[in-house]
Amino acid sequence: MTKTRQEPPKAGPDGQQSPYPAVNAEELSRNLLRLFEQGGHVLAEFIERDDAKMGPYSAASEMTEATTTMTELTQQWMSDPANFAQAQSKLLQSYAQLWNNTVMRMFGETVKPVAEPDPGDNRFKHPEWSQNPYFDFWKQAYLLTARWADDMLLNTEGLEGKDRQRAEFYMRQVTSALSPSNFPLTNPEVLHETLATNAENLVQGMTLLAEDMKKSGDLLKISQTDATAFEVGRNLATTPGKVVYQNDILQLIQYTPTTDQVREIPLLIAPPWINKFYVLDLTPAKSLIKYLVDQGFTVFVISWVNPDATLAHKSFEDYMQEGILSATDAVKRETGVDKINVTGYCVGGTLLATTLSYLATRGEDLFNSASFLTTQIDFTFAGDLLLFTDEEQLESLNELMTERGYLDGSRMANVFNMLRPRDLIWPYIVNNYLLGKKPFPFDLLFWNQDSTRMAPVNHNFYLREFYNENRLAKGQLSVAGTRLDVGKVKIPVFELAAKEDHIAPAKSVYAGSLLLGGDVEFVLSGSGHIAGVINPPDKMKYQYWTDGKHADTLDGWLKTAKEHPGSWWPYWSEWLHERSGDWTVPREPGETLGAIEDAPGSYVKAKT
Helix, strand or coil: CCCCCCCCCCCCCCCCCCCCCCCCCCHHHHHHHHHHHHHHHHHHHHHHCCHHCCCCHHHHHHHHHHHHHHHHHHHHCCCCCCHHHHCCCCCCCHHHHHHHHHHHHHHHCCCCCCCCCCCEEEEEECCCCHHHHHHHHHHHHHHHHHHHHHHHHHCCCCCHHHHHHHHHHHHHHHHHCHHHCCCCHHHHHHHHHHHHCCCHHHHHHHHHHHHHHHHHCCCCCCCCCCCCHEEEECCCCCCCCEEEEHHHHHHHHEEECCCCCCEEEEEEEEECCCHHHHHHHHCHHHHHHHHHHHHHCEEEEEEEEECCCHCCCCHHHHHHHHHHHHHHHHHHHHHHHCCCCEEEEEEEHHHHHHHHHHHHCCCCEEEEEEECCCCCCCCCHHHHHHHHCCCCHHHHHHHHHHCEEEEEEEEHHHHHHHHHHHHHHHHEEEHHHHHHHHCCHHHHHHHHCCCCECCCHHHHHHHHHHHHCCCCHHHCECCCCCEEEEHHHHCCCCEEEEECCCCCCCHHHHHCCCCHHHHHHCCCCEECCCCCCCCCHHCCEEEEECCCCCCCCCHHCCCCCEECCCHHHHHHHHHHHCCCCEECCCCCCCCCCCCCCCCCHHHHCCCC
């Protein structure tokens, strides 16, 4: 239904115009009744969903954990009554100053804010957050409280290690949720839209929530983009190529050359199986794959299967043997070379590091060089994801996966969104469910929502052996009957970390690079886990750092590193060219193995 907007209000006798339109009482009442009725149905359905039940990474579980953590933290604060009273007094003084300022503003005086949003905080960009004393009061009161709580947590003694990390994580969830921008009566944009449409926006928002619930898997996936605007193979993942090999867990894509000559040594890319490969091949302007092809490389990419219960038995070893090693063999047979270059991204990089350690320990030599993009080898500093891999959660997760034969992609998507709730959860709740607007089309967010399932045996091994036990870094991991030593990996390595990465923190990536036994070219890019990697040269966004002197920590490396503007892609391309042999004639996909189907293949199109 199209919203009926009210005409802008006319100026009154005093010449002043209210920023809010007058409502149509009859239409407002009708819409509120529709809202209550529809809301009742949605709530009843939500209660029956897994979101409202205790289970791995569900909303109910995380709310319970947040409540428990905050309760324990408050009790710890109150155990020192004197300090707690002093801290409360400072907060109350800030409130009093804010109230005095608000009263002065209401009488027309100009006063300096007590608290202002951080640069880049888009929650309070609407003009009325600053111009209207009412909304400005709520904004500043929230900022004062949130910063007070953060300071209290920072100065809490006796809170160390994982306990502090857990408290900081759930404090971030709570303060993000309690922002006045998330509530209709304290968000000027929502309030204006509600009055302008006589609450039709809230009815529309409830409809969008119901639609999201129907489209979601185990857990609610809030729509982050207009999914109808994109289709894999039509306007995403369109770089020409062929599927030249496939087995139960992968399709191998070879891309069509675009240059008169290509480098002799081909490049195989192993993306993460937690997401789909086409993050590396979004639109042509953003495609890292197209960029590499245009630089004269013969590029192969693994497209992992979206596993169902029939593949529940597939293990981490299978992903190594039937994944990277089978793909490597196929690339060598297709191109007729003895060695290839290989790249791993995120989880695909961790699998690659394991594979390289396995080969090095056995004395096998298949690769000429390796590149790792935002990849963790040492998980000591793995960030907030460590909070989701304790023994109790892993047992609960394993029980769920064993029962179903897979892990629904919505569970891991929920975890990743919780790492940045202010950016990946609440803006879409406000836009979709309060403003009643469909989200804007955005290719990267379409990919982000196109999640995959996980095979239980493989996923459990990955979380337990790497995140929980960190066995590869400790030299304690055995795969296929072989005890692995990552220090035996001697081939040249290009290692990329992203400065603001919440999934593979740069500190963690750097620590892992120190374990490798050969020459490592470490590069740090600006931005985060995705934007730090998908950064085309023509955009001139962000920056990257190179040539830091060897140091025990990332901070030490950065002290001597050189900063460069723009994309790291050309720098990596030059590094690859030096390790890719001579020029040779272009290779058409499937000249030896034959072509199974056009890129991007069928595996990537399987929905969860």
